[in-house]
Amino acid sequence: MKDGAPVEVAEAIFESVLPRNASDIVPKTPAGILVAVADRLDSLVGLVAAGCAPTATADPYGLRRIANGMLQTLIQNGVSVSLARAIEAAATRQPVEVTEEQRTQAHDFVVRRLEQLLADDGSPREVVRSVLAERSDDPHLAVATVADLACAYKTPEFAAVMASYSRPTKLVSGKDYDSGWTVDEGLFRQDEERDLWAAYKAVEAEMGAAGPSPGVGAFVEASGALEAPLESFFNSVFVMDEDESVRSNRLAMMRDIAALPKGLLDLGSLPNF
Template identity: 35%
Template sequence: MPAFAGELPEQAVAHAMRERVGPIGQIAAATPVSRGGALARRGQICIAAELRAQARQDRLAFRRLRPRFQPRQIRGAEQQARVLARRCRRDARPCRGPRPGRDDAGRAAAHRLLAEGAGVGAGQARAVLRQRDAVARRAASLCKADLVTNMVVEMTSLQGIMGRYYALQSGEPEAVAQAIWEHYLPRSAGDALPATSAGLVVGLADRLDTLAGLFAAGLAPTGTKDPFAQRRAALGLALSLGLKGVDFDLRQGLQMAAEELPIPATAESQAACLDFIVGRLRSYLLEREQGFRYDVVEAVLAEQQANPARVFRAVRELSRWVARPDWNTILPAYARCVRITRDQPEQFTVAPEAFVDPAEDEFWRALQTAESAPRRPGSVDDFFAAFLPLIPVINRFFEAVLVMAEEPTVRANRLGLLQRVAALAKGVADFSKLEGF
């Protein structure tokens, strides 16, 4: 597991959100024009020599292919090459300042969201935490600076790559430069993931801000149009958290992002945004390469959809359980408890002094043991480790007693026991969605 894997503390994240870009009335001050200008004015491309070498290689390749083109095509290509070369040379000199209107104003730069929680893990030294926080904050303030440069304007695929070179040439630490590049990762399924906590944190902030803002503005993607690449942003958000194993509640993240927007974000827009992210996560898990069953994915998403890291863990664990040869004896025992209680509108309280059958006493003792067993949040393995000893007890209970007894007190007690068993899976999975339930 990565060194920074773990839970991002909500209190620290909320504190970072307050310091992210200031009041919403000053949101324009965080755009690449103002924040990126400071770096762009100082920046020099440290790969000018590499660019010249690449240009020489391109010219040689072009000469070899020249007989295949018409004279008009050749002249057009040479003209484009000269224009691009001039702009490359301009970028190789210190920039004289930002150019208004050339930035991507649709995305607020310099996100500080989650920076306070960068790489936070139990038992880590305070000095290490402060250092990681500082890296994330600095990277967040510079991560969009390269968008105002001519190089990225001409070749947008270099965003982040050029930002890293600009940062290094400007004297920024290697960790900051690396985070500037990594905050764009992953760009698609199968792409590399951020290797540093700062890159992960800044990337989460960027995607949360983008998705929350566009949904609040009524610009959610449609079946045929996605001009702001929101599907890619949602998948990158889910994969960054899920594959890195970082516990984070997307509902709270979207709420924090919504509080910083210059427009109101309704609860409906945030719910729609979360559903959109979950939809991309579902599609990824159901891809042929992943090999997860549809009912397994749906069972886990029903309880843990807001936490991609737990979803990934739970889907893998539940897939192993449903493949066990004794699965047909495990699921029916739990299903009997759920089916008889799920239509009951009342939540019954168990009164041990009202037990009338030894099977009830045995059930009660086994249930208390299962409820007190140590369990990690959302862990399917821990749930079944606690539930397996209950299976023979449940079977004997149903053989010995009539749950729907005529006596109201006895009936309520027995229903209360079964409701407590059904509640063991809360926050883990909705097993009623599994095949054979």
């Protein structure tokens, strides 16, 4: 400021080094947030590309501190950003080539730091892993979702949702079914199939109406519509029918139902699923 720089510029320069430790303040001005995050991304990606990633016992270049500072800044300011896109942008500015493997390494490193930060704050590990399996690319969104899930996942309503999704998921989990299968309503033989498919479409539409990043509450509320149709379906319908086309159609429906939580959380990471 003594040299005539605008106050906003001086603040951004000061904030670019924040936070200096885990208990320090974070940048608050838009320019300060941008510079602080960009500077840490540049350092992180560049050091990983140069082969300076930390080991289990040594972190001479302070990459953990760099990643933690970036995460604190994003989370405490409520800033959503795609880590993959941000790392890709930083990689294009490096004086050395940054391979795809190194970009993935940098991304995974930041996600591990995010997981540790959440665990240190007292979030249950299983809840953290369930959310990070689907939302690790946006730290702010991931933290908000972890908080929502931590409150919801031991409620009777959430237990009912887990029970609803458990059987369809287990039917198709780890199986090498044709991902190109689509559900053909003309192949339905029983009313229970039609009722379940109608319930699935209703849940899918309700989740879509909740926006690109629906919350846990919206997921639980929408998924309640599956409980009764799924119960009736499994009481009356044999999925593994002898007719290959009918069997494939039913498995495709199970696959689509099991995929409804995708983009929000991984139910399989939670106990008793």
